[in-house]
Amino acid sequence: MKNQKPILNVAVPTPQRQLFDYVIPDEFIKSDSTELFIPGCRVLIPFGNRNLIGLIVKISQSTDFDLKKLKPIKALIDKEPLVSKILFDFFIWSANYYHHPIGEALLKVFPGNLRKGLPLPKTTTRCWKIDKSYSSDNTKSVKQLDLLSLLNSVDHKTDEFLKACFGRSTISALAKKGLITEFQKSYTKEKVSFPKALKQNPKLLNDEQATVLSKLSIEKFSCSLIDGVTGSGKTEIYLQFAELILKNQRQVFILVPEINLVQQMEAQFSNRFDLEVLTFHSNMTDNQRLLNWTKAKNGEAHIIVGTRSSVFVPAFNLGLIIIDEEHDQSYKQQEGFRYSARDLAIQRASNDSIPVLLGSATPSLETIQNCIKNKYQHLYIKKRIGLSQPPKWNIIDLKNQSISNGISEFAETKIKETISNGKQALIFINRRGYAPALFCNSCGWVMDCANCDSKLTLHKAKQKLICHHCEFTANVPLKCLACDKDSLVPVGMGTERIEEYLKNIFPTIPVFRVDKDSSKKKDFMENLHRKVNGAEPCIIIGTQMMTKGHDFKNITLVLALDTDTQLFHPDFKNQERLGQLLTQVAGRGGRGQFLGEIYLQTYNSDHPLLEKLVKDNYGSFLQDISSEREVTLMPPFRHLALIRADSTHSDKVINFLKHVRSITNSIQPQNRSINYIGPLPSMLEKRAGRYRYLFQIRTKNRSQMHSLLTKLTHQMGTIKIPSSVRWFVDVDPVEL
Template sequence: MTILRLAIPSPLRRLFDYLPPAATELTTVELGVRVLVPFGNRDLIGILVEITDETQFERSKLKRAKKILDQQPPLPAHLFKLARWAASYYQHPEGDALQQALPVLLRKGHACEYQHEILWRAVADADPNTLKSNATRQIELLALVNEHPSGISLDAIKAEGGNTTTLRALEEKQLVESFQRTHPSHHEQVLHEAPLTLNAEQQSALDQINKLPGFTANLIEGITGSGKTEVYLQAIEKKLNEGKQALILVPEIGLTPQTVTRFRQRFNTPIVVLHSNLTDRQRLDAWLQAREGIAKIVIGTRSAIFTPLKHPGIIIIDEEHDPSFKQQDGFRYSARDLAVMRARAEETPIILGSATPSLETLHNAKEGRYQWLKITQRAGTSLAPTFKLLDIRQEKLSEGLSTQLITAMRQHLANGTQVLVFLNRRGYSPTLSCNDCGWIADCDRCDAHMTLHREPPHLHCHHCDKQHGIPRHCPECNSDQLQPVGVGTERSEQALQQLFPDTPVIRVDRDSTQRKNAMHDIMDRVNSGEPCILVGTQMLAKGHHFPKVTLVAIINADSGLFSADFRGMERTAQLILQVAGRAGRAEDPGTVLMQTYHADHPILQTLVEHGYSAFAQEELHNRKVAQLPPYTHYALLRAETTTKYRAESFLGALRQQLEDDLLLPEHVHWIGPFPSPMEKRAGMHRAQLMIYAENRKALHQLLANLCWYLEQNKESRKVRWSIDVDPADTF
């Protein structure tokens, strides 16, 4: 009797045996298909992993599967294998990992096909000026349809705020039309516009990428403004001419619109975008276009790594150093590392690009695992910015701004250019305090202060999302002397508006860009070239092109220099240089002014005088001496409970028990347990145990045994535990 062995989305790290559905012919069933099965008192979607005739259970007790949902597996064999390998490597339940590799609608059992065969598009040569200026809904809907020249479904229109009545009104005016979905054929000419002329370093990097067929891993370390994107575009062009597809991963949704715009300007070929702001149906349709080879270019964030391509040609990871590529909860995979594994399986080249590569990637390049391609000159005539440290130890600051900095800003604005002010703190002020008794507005669910916001007025914990109104009196002493402490982006915006009343001040942070198309509108204002002041958080640091910004002011260059995380120095250096890279991107020379209380700090001195490469060399040496990644491999066993100290005592007892019961593999070590750097978060008390080893295989052998032990241990059911392999941070 045949047995179906399935991966079920559950917390259990095991497979489940089922009898096949009644009257099902299994000779044509392939591994990887979805199967509807009863699980407890509900139905779930499982993934077929194995067909066998053996089971450790009594056959009479096995449940029968209800239905096999697919004739063909949704994922190609190599991605199915990659998802299973990732589940094993990151110590995550296989059923959940396989589900994460599929679009949401497929996880829910929907058919693996397009829902909409009828689409809408703008009528060719239609004159939008026929619309009255007050017909705002029709104007907005026509603009939306124009953004989708290949067609947009009615459901997608409704998801974007449109409606049938407005659509029919546009149809009556012969501005839009419906049509039957067709699968576009390959364009003879893949380019809309000619590529730019590469300089010698760019051309050398492109030649090295194209030199060898099959899999090659390439690190492009190019300073900001060096034209890395142009190298990507020309590498993709070669693959498109060969009839192949390209997958491009970017770290943030905010970067996606400008990336898509640039790619659509260059290429005359179908492009799809995959990110979390899409509806489930939009995402599945885009996923299907990629799988069927219709979409030649796929641009997405972290989860797009599992998107199948019919003709894979090249994978590009832009800003590869960004921690956003590492999932921080649930299935804690690294999209960057899986991309290298995928490129190897598909025998395609992969490009990892950054001005400030991660130390792990640099180590791989130094060891010869990656081809190391350096671009040290800016593209065109622009020059690298000049750095200057502003020592503010004896300065009297005005809302966080020194006199020297304000003077420099006036000079650049008077010259008709733009200024970028970087402050990595959202809100009006980091917290609220009482001048009389010293009370501070702390979150009662986290070990953190609540951030004061003025738009709208409220206190907000950015760790657990708790919010409440601003008190009029101190809850401790009833004083009305409550004052904001420190400066956030809202307060800086207010101060800059008062200092520069005739200059627009544009704030860019998570709060100001929540509205749909907000980031796009901001970019349009900045790219108009009019003098303005941009003030914002690290959102400004990630890949944006501001041609008229000539001065970058870093308000608090010291944040991160004394972090408890061993990656704190690396992240600080990357952030400083990424922000600094926004200055002087065109003909106008750029300047970077960094306010600091530690002007003599060796890290800042190295960055200013010698650049990122010198810093990375020193930091790698320090990591080697301290036996930290990338010279060792480690994982964090995290535990959290609602009761104080229970998580730490659980991990302590677990460590003692394991040392008594299990033989530790050679050269595998424990550190801890100890409280997490933020011990209390969202009402949970957290602790962690670090496990590290020089040998990756030995580490994973222990982790596999540890997961098995924890699943059998009754005490582990009283806490919430998880394992994070190759963690991006220790928080």
């Protein structure tokens, strides 16, 4: 229906895959102020019996609904769009690419405070200056006099600077005496000047590093993979290429896969550049996230270091995106809006015509294929920097070994040799807790999770049994709940059990456990690095948290305890992940002047993939994985999308996905280039009390997949779905 009044097409955070039409209130029309309504602005809208925050996506001159039934918005929150048009269009493109409800996706990419309707914060800086009535006679404290002397020689200094130099108590004392005055300084954008902006000089690059840097261009979009072995100095290339971008008055974004790596990368850039380096991740408060988001938007932050959600942070003048450890599956969001931050970063860089760098010692197969197709530039660094050599790979065949608490006799001997030589050992086991199961020796009973198809993991330190999938927690029973006998024993190994065992063997040697549980302590990683870099003999026991980003010079032994579990896991990407984990953890060894060794404990010493890793390298290993994926028509040789569904009733979710398959087949029957599989149970069929199944869609080209998904999701929106069933689309999944 055509209309003289503009119609606002608003994205609302609901599971419905549509925009909602609203009209502009009469007072705006009467005052001729309709131009205030611009896509990207937030509005307060009536939605059912609630008031919600929505985003204007489009402004139309017509509607499919009765104009008289359309409601006016309640308020226009923003006087101008929150982000630029090109970035807002990128947000919309992202929602459409991953076929996620547009309202949920668009609101999700903004900080929580903006979703609540709060305004952008004023980005002022707290500063101090000398009071006009200043007199040094009013204090005798040396620290206070030094602070006053400094402020007397300059116009002002920031609170952060003075706190770091003199301490909060000194500032407070002078303020109480009225000798210094606080004020808020508004940001004024200043030109970045080099070498003034450098705190430390760049390191001298070796020939391989220099060659890689010379092939990077700041002029236009390009995607370059820096495929460098562990310890090859990829970060120094990041820093020196970032310097070229910063000299051109542009901003740099660095994405890392995990929060515990943010601090390390932030330190690298803060130590090099005397510029504003800010972080962005989920452990920050809502207020701090919004403040840093706003500073990046205004150009106050020159460098942003963050996790996957940072791909949506606005920028004043973005010039470079760096994706460190590009292979890491943590870049793929696994709940809600299931986007890949790595893939979106590449798309955003393409939109902005800027370079993007991917860095890894173990690139993903998808990235390697894009290099083979010449979509990405493939740059190699095959040698470590300095005198350090790559670690020597070895296999411990467990069929010929006695084992105690998961550690073979040979491995225990190697640990003792390492400690006696004054060096450090890293024990890798990708399983936290004390033991993965509590077992009854009398009747065979095992304590399962009440909500999942999984066993409860024993956490001895907490004296709890915990499900690692849904966080269900139970007390440790004194007797078997099936036969009432006192015969419960922990079965299997976790980081806690290995820690306990090694502390008994090495009572005078520091043993550090690094996992999700231990790292919750404040400043854990910072303290760990300080202690380990003290170079005294020690043993580190760690999960995958220890596989990347850590530079310990005195580790010469790496021991991987549980190689076989992932070797035979049925998920299509698991063997690739195993190769990445083992190669990365091996890279923690021998980073100083002493040669490192890695030993893989396995019952399958003649497995061809393990032989490839040990005798050849990760690249050769990946070629075998690639050949298998090509034969089985799995990514990256086919494009994969999943319709995932779950319900409290398994029959309902199976029947629902059967119906989905029927609809899919009616839209596009299977042929040589399009293939359907399912419904199939997910790898963990029951989780948090819900049965989980999936329907696979595999296509030869990407346009086929998106065309099919667009038609399918539209038709699914018209069918009646049982209230207990939830469904969503997972494009380019990293697990089944």
